[in-house]
Amino acid sequence: MYRLAPATVLILAGLTALAAPLAANWSQRLEQQRDAFRQAWPEALDGDASSIRQHQLLLSDYPLYPDLQAAWLRSQLGRIDDAEIADFVSRHRGSSAIRDLRYRWAKSLASRGQWRSYLDIYDVDYSSSGDETLTCLSLNARLKLGPDEQFARDALAFWMNGESRAGECDPAFAWLEQQDVIGDDDRRRRIQLALDKRKFELAAWLARPMPEADREYVQMWRRMRHRPADVLVNWRQISDSEQHRDLIIYGVKRLARSDVEAAARVWAEVVNAYDFDTRQNRSVLRSLALTSARNHQPHAPEMIFGLERHMVDDTLLEWGARASLKHGDWASVLQAIGAMSEKNRGEAKWQYWRARALEANGRSDEAAGVYARLAQERGFYEFLAADRIAAPYQYNYIPADPDEQLLTRLENNHGLVRARELFFVDLHGKGRSEWDRSVADLTRAEKAQSAILANRWGWHSRAISTAARAGIFDDLAITYPMAFRELFEQHSESLGLPATWAFGIARSESLFMPDVTSSAGALGVMQVTPETGRLTARQARMRYRGRYTLLNPEDNIALGTFYLDRMLARFDDHQVLATAAYNAGPHRVDRWLPEDEAVAADIWVETVPYTETRGYLRRVLTADAIFHWRLTGNTRRLAAIMPPVPIAD
Incomplete structure (x- = not known):
């Protein structure tokens, strides 16, 4: 490591004592700062600080100057004293400007074996983040520093997952193997977790050192996935156990994807031959009915309404209605919509299809009344309803009312200012993240004005998304902008x-x-x-x-x-x-x-x-x-x- 040169120290300084030259006006100065930032940013990422030094006075009070400093520091990881980075991160704690730097610095510390420093950062900033890679590295750090009694329990708990863990976990997991911490029962638990998540390759890998019966169990699941009909035709050869019952249920549902009727026949044969409980039987019957409806099969309504009433939910009924639409079975469409929850059948979509079904069944006057009510609003089904009765489209355009005083306050919100500048210097992804974090805690009224603000800036994606959060749907200039x-x-x-x-x-x-x-x-x-x-x-x-x-x-x-x-x-x-x-x-x-x-x-x-x-x-x-x-x-x-x-x- 080497200490920073005076010029580098200047780059990282706050520069509060430096007098920035005044531009002709604020707007002109801001444009100059943006131009300077655009020039300096790619160079900073490449480790070239010349543009930062060149424009230092101009950029010293620019909202994104810390981002520029952080970008340059990222390029220097492992080459400059970590204490300098720690100082910079400390001075800007709470700012999103250091987010990438801090993350990469943590990984750099781990790659250089600075395990104690890594744990100091991890424990403060990332222990509850859920970041798998960093958690793996924290286990490695504890291993390198000398595992305590809790280490084996923590590492085993992290290993016990139905999906593959990041490769960074390999050293800690290898230690578990070497110390015989992982027993056969642990492997069986994880194999089942993997099978539950349909991670068959992981399950097969975990089963390699296990007895033949365990390996065959995993292979049976894999065969059931690819050739369920071939496995289920010999269902009598499968013994009755909790795991095998889960396997058969999986196979029947898998077979239903290609042949619902065959799956239903198999289920009728096995349901009383094994100790399936009521919940499992209902789950399979519902799944068969849903798959039939998703496949638009004509007998889907019969399967749905053959279920116990409490098993029939809106999802089943919606797919049943679609299957009936596919086959022109308007009576079944009405039956499905009528059985939906009050909230669901009140949606424009199902009101429209109810009217279409009424019309098809000769109840045109009743249908016209539904169409007329729908046609008062804006939307896909509302426009279709207007077409059915030749009614004019109602666009219901209501411009949002700007609150200039609140807009001025929001224009000076630190997070929104940073987001705006990231947008204007073409760092769109970073800008969106900054914007979304900044508006998350605003009141609904503030969100509404923020949408107006974003629209004024020409930032249409944030204007549209923020308007939706604020419940603004009728200002079509915001929600349907003619960008480009x-x-x-x-x-x-x-x-x-x-x-x-x-x-x-x-x-x-x-x-x-x-x-x-x-x-x-x-x-x-x-x-x-x-x-x-x-x-x-x-x-x-x-x-x-x-x-x-x-x-x-x-x-x-x-x-x-x-x-x-x-x-x-x-x-x-x-x-x-x-x-x-x-x-x-x-x-x-x-x-x-x-x-x-x-x-x-x-x-x-x-x-x-x-x-x-x-x-x-x-x-x-x-x-x-x-x-x-x-x-x-x-x-x-x-x-x-x-x-x-x-x-x-």
């Missing part, structure tokens, strides 16, 4: 697409966040995956530079709209199908097309197998209608873009 308007209009119009549709896609995909990455690897405003981006760029004859292209809003919107146009062409200009394909992929949509006759689009949307895609379709189609009204002042009815869904070719 010029880009959407340019690229949509060049392809002959409605820009409002592309707006709806982007709002549903990312809330217009240009930097966001999904768990599936999709990036940017329109959430384009690298594979789709590469292929689409080739078709569009665009230059493609991987993540750089996808995280650039103009390129992302160009690729997203081009791909959307390809989906529209693939599905013969059917906007509903193209929207579903954008979310779930065209090949899945191909599988969801009707086989015998065309289906009404509202029924098709409601019976899409994927819950995520059903919600996505509702959001995008509703947003399309709202954005069209916002852009033109006119109504484009959902009925105009929701023709019947044709049969598969």
Whole structure:
């Protein structure tokens, strides 16, 4: 280690005594600070402090200056005295500026074998965090410093989990093995935990040193997962025990995924041959009924209403209603909705389908009354109801009332100021985290004004999410902003697409966040995956530079709209199908097309197998209608873009 040079000490100083030069005005100075920060930030991450020193006077009172210092310190971990980092962390305790630095410093201490220092940080900042890696490192630290009597109990308790632990736990767990702390009964307990979580590979690994009977038990579970019918056909060879009863229940439910009727037959055979209790029997019968309904099988309503009444909940009834919709069984639709809880059947969705069922059963006047009540509100089912009776759409636009005094106070809130600056210097992810932490403890009124503030800054994702937290849904300028308007209009119009549709896609995909990455690897405003981006760029004859292209809003919107146009062409200009394909992929949509006759689009949307895609379709189609009204002042009815869904070719 070496002590810091005077120049480095200056970088870490608070600089409260230094006089910052005055810019022509506050706004100009703030822009200068942002420019200086943007220049210094990547250099600080790389360990280059030259820009920090160059702009030190300008940045000394900038809200993100501690972040810049922390970024540089992260680059120096293991190279400078830990006491200097400890001092910096202490001076900024409570600030999110040190969050990443403190975490990486803790891991650096562990990697360098500074176990006592590591435990000092862990015990204060991370012992209750639930961070698996840091907990593993804390066990290693205790092991290296000399395990006490409590260590074995703590390590064994952490080992006893149904999922694999982080690799950092290996030294502590190896010690448990060497000291014979882990016995066969412990292994059996963990194997069962792993099986309960369906972690079959972990269970097999744990069973390797166990007797043959234990290994065979695990293998039976693995076979049941992959070939339940083959295992269950020989169910008489499986002895009656608590574990085997759980195994058979798992197998029956697994078989039901592909063949509900076969699973029901097996259950009828085994239910009285084993000592299943009432709870287990009810669980299987409910699962069979639910799987039947999820698979849209025509006998699903019979299975559902064949259950004891207390076993039938709203989830079962909703899926039963969808199965009945799929088969045009309107009487069963009414039966399912009528059996729902008062709260559930009062939702717009089920009121709409109740009206559709009444209409189909010749009770048009009664249906019209339901449609008329729904049509007074804004939303997917409300717009569909208006279409059924040719009523005007009610957008119910009510601008939020700004409280300028409260807005001024919020503009000076330290956390919101930091969040704003992180947003304006393009550190969007850090900015969102800072914003969400800062608004979490605000009152509802303060959240409402914060949404207005974010909207004024053009920070649409935080404006939309914060408005929802505050219960603000009617200020459509906040909740349906036309972000990147010029880009959407340019690229949509060049392809002959409605820009409002592309707006709806982007709002549903990312809330217009240009930097966001999904768990599936999709990036940017329109959430384009690298594979789709590469292929689409080739078709569009665009230059493609991987993540750089996808995280650039103009390129992302160009690729997203081009791909959307390809989906529209693939599905013969059917906007509903193209929207579903954008979310779930065209090949899945191909599988969801009707086989015998065309289906009404509202029924098709409601019976899409994927819950995520059903919600996505509702959001995008509703947003399309709202954005069209916002852009033109006119109504484009959902009925105009929701023709019947044709049969598969």
